[in-house]
Amino acid sequence: MEKMWAGRFAGALDKEADDFNSSISFDCKMYREDIRGSMAHATMLGARGIISPEDVNEILAGLEGILADLESGALAIDMDCEDIHMFVEAELTKRIGDAGKRLHTARSRNDQVALDIRLYLREQTANIIELLRELLAAITDKAEENKSVIMPGYTHLQRAQPITFGHHLMAYAMMLSRDIGRLEDAVRRMNFSPLGSCALAGTTYDTDRRMVAKALGFDGITLNSLDGVSDRDFCLELMSAYAITMMHLSRFSEEIILWSSWEFKFVELSDAYTTGSSIMPQKKNSDMAELVRGKTGRVYGNLMALLTTLKGLPLAYNKDMQEDKEAVFDSIVTLQKCLSVFAPMIATMRVNADNMYRAAQGGFINATDLADYLVKKGMPFRSAYKTVGQLVALCIEKKTVLDELSLEEYKKHSDLFDSDLYESISLETCVEKRISEGGTGRASVEAQIRYIREFLDK
Ligand code: ARG
Numbered sequence: 370m371e372k373m374w375a376g377r378f379a380g381a382l383d384k385e386a387d388d389f390n391s392s393i394s395f396d397c398k399m400y401r402e403d404i405r406g407s408m409a410h411a412t413m414l415g416a417r418g419i420i421s422p423e424d425v426n427e428i429l430a431g432l433e434g435i436l437a438d439l440e441s442g443a444l445a446i447d448m449d450c451e452d453i454h455m456f457v458e459a460e461l462t463k464r465i466g467d468a469g470k471r472l473h474t475a476r477s478r479n480d481q482v483a484l485d486i487r488l489y490l491r492e493q494t495a496n497i498i499e500l501l502r503e504l505l506a507a508i509t510d511k512a513e514e515n516k517s518v519i520m521p522g523y524t525h526l527q528r529a530q531p532i533t534f535g536h537h538l539m540a541y542a543m544m545l546s547r548d549i550g551r552l553e554d555a556v557r558r559m560n561f562s563p564l565g566s567c568a569l570a571g572t573t574y575d576t577d578r579r580m581v582a583k584a585l586g587f588d589g590i591t592l593n594s595l596d597g598v599s600d601r602d603f604c605l606e607l608m609s610a611y612a613i614t615m616m617h618l619s620r621f622s623e624e625i626i627l628w629s630s631w632e633f634k635f636v637e638l639s640d641a642y643t644t645g646s647s648i649m650p651q652k653k654n655s656d657m658a659e660l661v662r663g664k665t666g667r668v669y670g671n672l673m674a675l676l677t678t679l680k681g682l683p684l685a686y687n688k689d690m691q692e693d694k695e696a697v698f699d700s701i702v703t704l705q706k707c708l709s710v711f712a713p714m715i716a717t718m719r720v721n722a723d724n725m726y727r728a729a730q731g732g733f734i735n736a737t738d739l740a741d742y743l744v745k746k747g748m749p750f751r752s753a754y755k756t757v758g759q760l761v762a763l764c765i766e767k768k769t770v771l772d773e774l775s776l777e778e779y780k781k782h783s784d785l786f787d788s789d790l791y792e793s794i795s796l797e798t799c800v801e802k803r804i805s806e807g808g809t810g811r812a813s814v815e816a817q818i819r820y821i822r823e824f825l826d827k
Pocket of ligand 1: 392396451452478479482686688690691
């Protein structure tokens with residue numbers, strides 16, 4: 370196929386170099402955006418009298434036809450074209466002749482690709498936000514069901530203080546709600562049209578960039594033409610927001626994997642989201658959660674790759690920037706797939722409340738509460754801390770727990786102890802007394818659930 374830029378060249382491009390240079394195998398994903406952008410551009414050219422109304426009509430009808438044929442499958446994208454922009458223009462010219470050749474007036478592929486990718490990311494990020502909202506709803510429902518289920522809370526993966534499973538789940542809901550905020554912020558900053566920046570310096574035609582921007586749902590235009598075609602900071606911002614979201618999903622996955630183990634048995638994932646082993650008949654593996662954890666690596670990698678690609682580039686456009694797309698597209702697809710399995714995996718996860726409770730009972734998870742008991746009777750916290758430490762050591766020596774130690778023994782350590790101590794260190798009390806805002810007490814967890822539901826209603 371003859372290149373659009375063939376005029377300047379005497380010889381043909383080497384076949385392998387041609388393949389190397391081509392981006393159509395991945396930028397073909399943006400055909401809708403490319404066509405929409407061209408329609409807005411042609412309409413503007415007509416409105417400013419740069420091309421005739423007849424040409425505009427032919428271009429719009431031609432582009433609509435191409436879009437319809439691509440959607441129906443009647444037309445296939447020609448993978449011999451260099452990129453999607455050249456394919457659409459060549460196909461248009463094939464269909465309508467000279468009018469098609471007028472479309473690229475006052476435009477460059479540099480501003481065209483900068484436009485297309487913004488439109489594409491806006492659309493895909495809206496889809497990611499929708500998937501995140503579905504996951505948030507699933508987590509919140511699970512939390513509601515489990516707001517009275519007591520489990521050990523951990524620090525350093527050592528049993529620390531009792532909490533409810535609902536409270537634990539809502540921690541992830543808070544994180545994911547901030548992820549949505551980060552994505553919305555990044556889209557807000559990205560949502561300015563670069564079209565009309567042209568190759569790098571703007572154009573001598575009397576264009577109306579704001580008209581195009583408005584037609585395509587942008588909040589305005591980029592104010593420096595070099596910046597408009599040169600920066601990909603919006604890709605990086607979104608990719609870092611995607612990476613942070615993956616980090617949250619990965620931590621959650623790690624816990625699900627741990628909780629599903631024979632040692633914990635806190636939860637059981639549905640058969641629909643686990644796999645067996647080819648050799649060990651007893652196995653039920655949390656592959657989906659492991660893959661989410663594993664794929665976090667590539668989403669981090671994509672961010673690092675594009676940061677590195679951009680770091681030494683002089684203004685304005687350089688072909689290096691074609692590398693933005695595979696990186697950002699891969700992060701998007703990966704995140705979408707992870708979210709699509711995560712929400713139903715959570716919704717169908719069975720919770721083993723008895724095992725969680727038993728795990729909370731075993732250790733000295735109520736030691737802080739015993740110290741607080743003494744504090745409330747007048748002992749300074751540091752002294753209470755020390756007394757309880759000695760009691761814990763005694764229990765370990767006697768192979769017992771705080772709940773089983775006799776009152777007589779307690780009194781040897783402090784005469785502030787009385788029989789009400791047992792009630793105040795029961796797991797239920799430990800949880801229910803944590804009434805501070807954001808704590809694990811029931812009212813607080815209910816408030817958290819309300820907050821996320823209101824967030825989802827907005
Ligand atoms: N395929 C190119 C890209 O993705 C489009 C822009 C090409 N511009 C150019 N001056 N060669 O970046």
